[in-house]
Amino acid sequence: MYLDIAATVALRGSCERLSVGAVLVKDKHIVSSGYNGSPSGMPHCLDVGCYEVDGHCIRTVHAETNAIAHAARHGIATEGATIYVTHFPCWNCAKILMAAGVKKLVYRYEYNGELVARTESVLRQVGVVVLDEREAQQEEEEVEA
Numbered sequence: 001m002y003l004d005i006a007a008t009v010a011l012r013g014s015c016e017r018l019s020v021g022a023v024l025v026k027d028k029h030i031v032s033s034g035y036n037g038s039p040s041g042m043p044h045c046l047d048v049g050c051y052e053v054d055g056h057c058i059r060t061v062h063a064e065t066n067a068i069a070h071a072a073r074h075g076i077a078t079e080g081a082t083i084y085v086t087h088f089p090c091w092n093c094a095k096i097l098m099a100a101g102v103k104k105l106v107y108r109y110e111y112n113g114e115l116v117a118r119t120e121s122v123l124r125q126v127g128v129v130v131l132d133e134r135e136a137q138q139e140e141e142e143v144e145a
Contacts (some may be wrong), residue, residue: 002023006023014044024068025081026077033070107132107133
């Protein structure tokens with residue numbers, strides 16, 4: 001369900017390159033969400049085009065970072081949270097998730113296979129549980145059984 005909600009949140013994204021959504025969950029409650037878009041008050045890619053450097057749009061803030069920033073702005077603790085994301089996070093977002101104390105990451109799509117393997121390895125080293133959608137569904141079924 002949370003990945004479906006993240007997919008819906010992604011529809012708000014304002015970068016034409018990729019729509020990504022993220023939902024932070026604690027104690028089975030959504031505490032924050034984010035999508036890829038420009039910082040408040042700045043022009044959006046949909047309005048003025050992407051600002052690309054080395055093949056990446058740097059105009060937008062990524063969904064995971066926006067979800068963490070939204071939680072911080074509203075005084076919501078992220079320690080021990082699970083994040084559900086439509087796409088596996090980039091290295092910078094993964095570092096922010098680790099720093100924010102996120103303990104579990106569930107994703108629907110890989111973005112870059114080689115990067116996923118390296119980033120996943122580091123996440124696991126610091127104790128973050130990483131599951132793709134299929135693995136998360138299997139885990140839920142085991143808990144219910």
